Amino acid sequence: MLATLDRRALLRAALVFLIAAVGITAILSMGGAAEAATAETEAVTTTATSGGTNLLVQNLFNGIVFGLLLALASVGLSLIYGTTGLSNFAHGEMVTFGAMITYFLATPQEVSFPLLPFSFSVNWPFWLAAPVGIAIATFFGWVQDKIIWSQLRRRRVAMVQQMIVSIGLSLALVNFIQWWMGGRPVRLVTSIDPRKQYGPISVGNVTLISMAIAIIAIIGVAFFLQRTRLGRATRAVSDNPALASASGIKVNSIIRIVWMMAAGLAALGGILLALYQQGIGFDDGTKLLMMMFAAVTLGGLGHPYGALVGSLIIGVVAEVSTVWLPPDLKFATALGILIIVLLVRPQGILGKAERVG
Secondary structure, eight states: OOOOOOHHHHHHHHHHHHHHHHOOOOOOOOHHHHTTTTHHHHHOOOOOOOOOHHHHHHHHHHHHHHHHHHHHHHHHHHHHHHHHOOTTTTTHHHHHHHHHHHHHHHSSSEEEEETHHHHTEOOOOHHHHHHHHHHHHHHHHHHIIIIIIHHHTTTTHHHHHHHHHHHHHHHHHHHHHHHHOSSSBBOOSSOOOEEEEEEEEEEEEEHHHHHHHHHHHHHHHHHHHHHHHHHHHHHHHHHHHHHHHHTTTOOOHHHHHHHHHHHHHHHHHHHHHHHHTTTEEEEEEHHHHHHHHHHHHHHOOTTTHHHHHHHHHHHHHHHHGGGOGGGHHHHHHHHHHHHHHHOOOOOSOOOOOOOOO
């Protein structure tokens, strides 16, 4: 469950990531043989990762970027699990939904409604379409909890059944998005982001802005959880819903806020991910779901700060592994790291050991 963050937890999270980064960097510094295969590896890299003078350092940087964007969605998934105990398999579609809504609003087209006598045109600038897309996704999170999840909680439906419902919702959403936007990937912006050289790293301005937005959003979530009344109530609901309710906290209202926040963060992550990888397909959120679950499990179930640490480790391992392995295996490598860590520390990096039985 969601644990209260103290200074020791922060230091432990920072130390874990620092050790991982230093260890990877030390390995990379010995990889002189890998530099001979730079051109071949760059040719098969699936994301915008080429351009740096040192492929190893470039991929390490790309892993941090990908980890930050993954963390936006993973933190929301962890909050949902922490407050409700539900593993939401439809969360990946919220990543795609936010990006697709933004693409829809920013693309010139005529919008009409069946049986209604009016239509309107959309061709909004991206800076306006993105916040509106996030707002619509946030509202959709409210709708989901209002219509589905609150009703299931009220009827005391078991978590296994709720998880099956989330799988069905995931399938419905991914097929709806495919019907709505088609099966081809779409680009939110058509302009090419020029890349600049910073030492051995090549990076575009859009990537730097995406990193900054992701960091600000994560800091905002931490501030909300630690410094606001709603955030403290959220932690209380996660730790003990019955005691929180007895203390006067409206548990269902807090859970609804969590669903809205999780949907908004996932939409933001989807938009930034679409900019980073220069496009997004209807099923990209589904493909990303396993990485989100891996990050949440690696960091500690129900612990949003653990989800951040887990996302950074997953991102770094996935991107750096492409130096030696085919890019198609990078997610498999990340899941392998998850298995190894859980064998040593079953509760995850920041999770607390619990007595079973």
